Amino acid sequence: MKNIYLNTGTLNEVFNELETSFDGVLNSSNNEFKLALDTDFIKGNIDVVTFINGITSFQVNMTFLDDIALSIESPSKSSILFAYCTEGYFKHSVGISGPQSKLRKHYSAVVTSKASVNTILHFKKNTALQFSLIQVETAGLANTINDPFISHLKKTFLNNQSNFNYQGLQNLKIAKKFSQMNSISDKGMSGHVQKKDIIQSILNMEIDNHTDTLIKISRAIKRSALNHINDLKTKYSVIKNYAADSIYSKVITSKNRIFIK
Incomplete structure (x- = not known):
């Protein structure tokens, strides 16, 4: 079992730390990060796109060659995390001793938390894993203050409960959207706009799925x-x-x- 601690910060800081700690190869441009890892206990890729309205998309394709517990500093209380697993499985807990919930293939999860406790992701040895994350920061950014879309997300997932933790079957339409996003070949602003439209359409589906x-x-x-x-x-x-x-x-x-x- 290996324990890895990841401090929060800007994406540049986080990815530079990952690149240095795991001898990775990092390419970044136009608010996009591509990190390739090939070590004795982690092999795979992490692709990230960040948008000006506080939304960040993560695409993870990994194989862990040892049992891993990844400790991540608690995100801000105004953030919402959407997770979708397309291959393999992993477990999640709030704090190292907290109860673990499994996110397996074809399942999704939505998580918010008011607790200032680290999030722990548990990965099993020799398990090929593919999953996607969408993190939405609903406060603290100038572009989110008057954004009706962000306000709708806050109303649905943050305003009515102190903690929100939902797991369910993955929407096939959402899986198709991620597939479309991964197939985008356009570079620069054109590709960035296409990806933003797809991510926002996924989040609109989430809003509809969790409407009162x-x-x-x-x-x-x-x-x-x-x-x-x-x-x-x-x-x-x-x-x-x-x-x-x-x-x-x-x-x-x-x-x-x-x-x-």
Whole structure:
């Protein structure tokens, strides 16, 4: 078992620390970081994109050659973390002795915390792992103050509870969005804008997935009522046409009888 401690800071500071500590190769430009690691106990890549509205996307593709406990300083109380696992699994706990929850393949999680306790990620030896993280910082940045999208995220995940920890099956639409993002080949501003649009569409899906149950029920009732009305209209149209056809048929038959006489 190896214990790794990662201090928080700017992305430049964090990635420079990772590059130095693990003899990695770091390339960074246009708010994007690509770190390749090849050591005796970690092999793989971390790709990160950061956006001006406080949103950061992490794509991790790793194999750990030893059991690893990664301790990360507690994020700010105004941050929201979305996680999606596409291969393998890992465990998460608040504090080294806290209860562990597993995030496995095809599952997702949303985590916020008001506690000033380190987050611990537990990785098993010889487990190939692919997962994505989206971190949203909802305060402290000038570009987030009047951003209605960030405000909507805060209202959904931060304002109504002191701690939020949800795990569920990964939305296949979200998985498809990440696949689209990974296939973007455009460089510079064009590629950056495309990635931002995809990340925000994923977060919009998360907002919709966690919208208040009463609102969802209300929407379902409205959809059911509309479907019922449309069904009645269809039935009425069928009955009306049938009645018209029936009357027409009787009139024709009556005329024929008169003619025969």
